[in-house]
Structure formats: C-alpha cells, structure tokens
Amino acid sequence: MSRLNSARELEHLREHLREKRKDITTTVMVCGGTGCQASRSRVLINAVKEELTRLGLEERVRLCATGCHGFCEQGPVVVIEPSNVFYCHVSPDDAFEIVYQTIMNGKLIDRLLYVDPTSGKKVRTQSEIPFYRAQDRQILSQNLMIDPCSIEDYIVAGGYSALVKVLNGVTPEQIIKEIKAAGLRGRGGGGFPTGRKWSECWEAPGDEKYVICNADEGDPGAYMDRCVLEGNPHLILEGMMIGAKAVGARKGYIYVRNEYPLAVEHSRIAIEQARELGLLGDNILGSSFSFDMDIARGGGAFVCGESTALMASVEGKVGEPRPKDVHTVVDGLYHKPTTLNNVETWANVPAIILKGSSWFASKGSQGSKGTKILALTGRIKNTGLVEVAMGMPINQVVFDIGGGGVNGKQIKAVQIGGPSGGCLPVEKFDLPVDFDVLAEAGSMVGSGGMVVMDEESCMVDVAKYFLTFLQDESCGKCLPCRVGVGRMLEIIGEITEGRGRLEQLDLLEELAETVSQTSLCGLGKTAPNPVLTTLRYFRPEYEAHIKEKKCPAGVCKALITYQIVPDRCNGCGVCLRACIHKAITGKKQKSHVINARLCQKCGICRSECKFDAIQVV
C-alpha cells in the first residue's frame, strides 16, 4: 500500500477495501488470543483455513484470527457471522464439520454450542449467554471484528477516523476539553483524571514531549491490557496519536513486558503498517502533525509499571522509582514533559473523540465514567475478561456474569485491583465498581483484576501470598517497602504457623499504616492494602489462627490435620496407594488411619478419595 497524503486518501482506501470485501458472505472469527492459543486455537485456525481452501470457499468466506473474545474459560471460541453462531471448546478436529455443516449448509453443530448452566439449555448466539448479556463491551467488542495483524481490518471497521477528525483543524485545547468533559480517568490503577494530566503536560514548558503507553501489566490474575494490545493494537496507536496531538508530543513509546510476546509482536507489526501508510512519521495525512513511535520492552519487573521506574527503564537505566515531588507531566522521560497512560485509557480515547464526550459520560457512575474491563479469575464459574459500565455492583459482576462459585461453594471475598488492592467481603458486594467508593472501602479498582475467593480460601494465607509477591517485586530502594513489607510477611508467617500473638495484630496494623504513608512509590504505598483490608473485614479469622491455633478454611498447613472419618471409609485402599509419604495404614475393607507424624499434608489422599472420607480439621 502506498503512503496516504491526506484524509481524503484514507477515506478512498476505506471505500476501496470495503468494495473489495463486498462478496464476502460469511466471516469466521476464531479467537487467537493467548488464552485460546493455549488451547490450540492456532491449529484450529490452520485447519479451518485448509478446509476452506479445499472446498474453494476462500473468496466468499473470510477467516479472521481475532484477539481475545473474553470468555477464556470456554476457549477456543468461534463466532460465525452473519448468523452470530457461537461455538465453544472447539477442537481442531471440528474444523471440517464447522465449514461443511455451519458455513456451507447453515446447520448448527449441537455439541459445540454453549450450555447455559442455570437453565441447562443450549444457546445459539453470544448475546443469549449470561456471561455476555450483562456486559457493556465497548472496547472488547472491537476485538471480535479485527485481525490484529491487519491494518486493513482496522480501517474497514472505521479505524483512524478519530485521528482524521483531530487533524482537521482541532486545537489541542479542544481535545483536552473533550477528554475532560468525558470524565475519563486513568485505568491503570490510580484513577487520575486523564484530561487534567494532558492539560498539565500541554501547559508544561518545553517543545520536546513524550507520550507513553503503559503495558507493563504484572498483577497476578489480570490480563486486560494484554488482550487489548494483542487484539487491537491500532486502537492504542490511534489513541496515542490523539494524545500526542493534544499534549504536543512528537515521540511515543509503548512499554510492554517481554513476557507478552504476542503483544510485542502485534504492536510491532501495527507500528510498521502505520508507518508504511504514513499514519506515523512526518506530516501525518498531509497535516503539520508529525509523530513516531517505538516499542520499549520491559524486563519483567513489576515495579516498572510505576511511572518513574518505567521511564528510567525506557531510558535504559535501572528500573527504580524516584521521588515524584515534581510530576512526570513536567519532568518525565529524559527530564521532558511526559504523558503516561495505561493501555485501556488510550483505548478509550478514539471513541470519545468520535462519539463525543457526552456519549462517554452517559455511561458509568457519578465520579467514574465509561466502561472498565475486569479480569475475573479465581474460584468462580465463568472466568475471563468482562467489560462493564462503571458503577455496576460487584454482586452483579461476580454472580450474574461470573456465575457464582465453583461446585456450589460459598463465595467469601473478592480481591479487587491486584496485589495493591484489597479484599472485600461478600457483605460489601453491593458496592459499585467505582474509583472513589472502592478506595473508601480500603480497596481500589486498580487495573481491574478481580480474584474471587470462596470458603476454602484462608484470608491470612491470601494476605501472605500477596505480601510474598510484593516483597519479591519491591525494588528495595526505600526502607519501609523493603524492610517493612518483609517484617509484615514475617509476622503473618508466624501467624499462619501458629506462633502468632494477639498484640502482633496491632503491630501489623501500625506497621501497615507506616509503610503505606512513608513509602517512596505507589508499590510501597499500596503494598499493605491486602493486610489492612483482611484485618479490617476478616479479623476473626486472624484471631482464630492465634487463639485457637486453627485455620478455619483448612489451608495453613501448620494448623490443620488430615483425618479419616471411620464411618465413611470402606477401606478401598486408594488413599493408601496414593500417599507418597506412606502415612496411611489400614487393612483391606477396614477403615484406614492417617499417621499424623508422617503426614505432610499434601492433600493427595483427599483428592483421591471417592467417598469424601478424608477431612481437614
């Protein structure tokens, strides 16, 4: 494709591409996101392609390897347009049947349809599935139509029209005003108003400025940035171009973790394609606006998601935060004014420009506008990516979309916002997903990771897990984060091993407050949140560990013992053979016994027992 020299040429190209695709009657959209690739969707895509070629259908049927659809639990998923048939758990062997039955003859394949777990009925299309029904998919729905490696797909879907609109005589002030009016807030964690950030950067002195996309997502259980960047990289590029125009930057970076190979690859391809079309480079679309972009790959440090550490890392220095008494919008990358936004924030920008701020502000709650992508994981039926309008109660997210606990277990809590967020108990589930409300409750929206925990999760153990993660990921520069988090972990470790004392809980609280108030960067400031919220909402559990030396959830190994209930054990000997520590003894047909001294509490016997005869007390 040749370089585009004006907005009109882009429109021509769009028309031309649409004309070319006129004959396509059917589109097969196979998810090629990381989750589905792990369930062999690549093989499936190749198999479908082979079948289409063999049957001579390539002209009429378009095969599209898309980004993540969100319902990773059911992967690999296939959607066939125009009838919108939704197939899940598709294996490569099903390729022939899909092409022959559904595409050629319009028949449904019954066994690939999704079964609604509540009604038990088979469901034909995506919109009938409860998981999708309650969502408001503004960003994720675009993933479905686009092959991330094809700029053509993005242009056909109306891409880069927001850029055209902005280049057409709109001043930076007008863009910033629009973003401010939309009420867009940073999706990376802090929820800082994006418009204010941009206007501060625009006002900052200096003619060399930068925009950066933060795709250094490292929260356990969160992967929404990954899926957006993998599934629709041009959307991010367009958002960043608009942002660059607004703040007056000529250079941008996408800072993406090297552990996301697909995201690195797709953004690299996207940048190359945009350069080839002249959408990046000097005098974009014949205007006076020039902008170029590069990818900076992160080395896998969680702390590099913090703005100053990220910028140090882009500069090639050690990824450590520095004090932010002067904000990065004034003194950022290479000591120049820099606007850093999260992937999802950038992804929201083109739609705001195209559809207007009032459209965006019409969604969401009082203080938090628009939609938010949440990564629903943990002990829940439907895991995956969920996009909801802000202000939706947690209840609805966990029970309506998520479908409730696995195996009918009671849900106890949800950890929102990753390791820096907090645990909210089920009584607080009427709270909305809203920056201010959740912050008040001691948690935060954060990047949007939601880890659901049920009655079999020990909250002390959960706090220990997140503290261990944060201690490993702390850069070690400042005392409270390096030593304070370590000491908190030490205390919690003692509690889980039954050596805790009651006064340690107060010490824990005091230490947590000190760490959160005095740490250098956001990592340390939010590190005690898991401890503080679990102490606040689940104090009885801590006390049970200390006073009764019992772990109510049966997780902390030092405080539990495995026992065989004699009435239920029929002496089948399965556990006896399964125990690798030889801790189980007993004669055939007679009830078995676990030798507490030899038992390593690995839990193998319990999972092997078919009669539910092994108990944890």
Add this chain to the structure above:
Amino acid sequence: MQQYVNVSIDGAIIHAVKGTSVLDTAIEYGICIPHLCHVPHLSDIGACRLCIVEHLVDGRSNVTTSCTLNVQEGMMILTSTDKIRKFRRNLAELLVAQAPNSRAIQDIAVRCGVKEVRYPFRNEDCVLCGRCVRVCAEVWKANAKGFVGRGKERHVDYPFGIRPDFCKQCGSCIQLCPMTITPCDGPMKPGEERLCGNCESQLMLADQTPGSCIWCKLGESFACGRYA
C-alpha cells in the same frame, strides 16, 4: 544571582535559597530533621525515609521526604507532628532491628523515640542507605560500586563482584558509612542484640523534648549545625 523564597517550617517563616531542599534549609536554620541517607552536596534518593515531613497543600497534608522536596514560595512544612513522629519512630525501629550494631543507627533510634524493638533483630552489615554509592559516583566520578539485585537481594557491590582498577581505595565510602561506628560496648554478639539505651542522658533528653537534638554520632559527618 541567588533567588529567595519564603517557606514556613514548623511555623517559622524562613527566607530560603531557591533550589535547595527543605531538609537543607531546615538544618541551616537550626530545625533538625533526623536523616540517614542524606549527605550534603550529594544527590538525594529518599531511601531511608527518616526525614519525612508533612507538606500542606490546599489543606491536605502529604507525607513526603524533605531531602527530595525543594523549597517553593509559600510552602507550609511541619517537621514534627504526632503523625510524623509516630511514622519516624516506626521507621527507626525497623532500621535498628536490621542493624543494631551501628552506633549511628542506635542514636537515630533513640532520637526518634524508639523505646522497644518489637521485631527480631537481624544484625545486617548494610542498611542500603546508598551513601557510599553516591559519593563514589558523584564526588569521585568513579562509579566503582553500585546497587546490585532487587528487593531482598539488593546489596552494594563492585561490578561483577570484583574490585575494579578505577577504585583507588580512597576510603570515602568507609568515611560515610553509618555502619562503621559500633555501639560504645563494642559489637553485640548474635542473639544478644538490643536497643542500646546506654546513653541514658540522651534517652531522657529525647523523652522530655521530643524531636530535640541528642548530638548523634552521625551528626559529626553530616555537619548538622551543632558540630559545625
């Protein structure tokens, strides 16, 4: 020409040189803020967090380190509120639990009002204040040592663990290290570490007038005014 700004530190209006840090200004005017990693004429990294102060902005108070905060016109700083003293005490407690064998750190702990240490002592050799690294890099431009590792593994070392030729063994790093002076009775044996408390007069002084100067051992090398 030097420009001046007016800042309020603990209610005192100070005519301070623009571009200096709040910590330097406060020390120069006789308001001592405890600090460890700060060394005059070296860059500040805000690692020890002992010099935290309350910075009032639009009625909200931010807790921030005074060494990295530059003075600005009309700034309101509080160096010794109850909140700050509590945080500082907790930080000093963490610090002394890490390194009880340093007189400087024992002094700081007393100075910050630590009465008991609620954590097991660890007896480490280094508190990662980074004084040595910065003096080597900034004064001697040698960069012979630096921080290695992340989080728990962070330590100060030569490049690849070998002393390079460009380390002239000038000893500046040793001069500035807070770990070189042991408590009065000499190094404590493992398992017998304690909060020193030998300098009872100092403890009493710290008790009666919290935040006052106890002429700490570290003061000699940071020239805190009393020793100047």
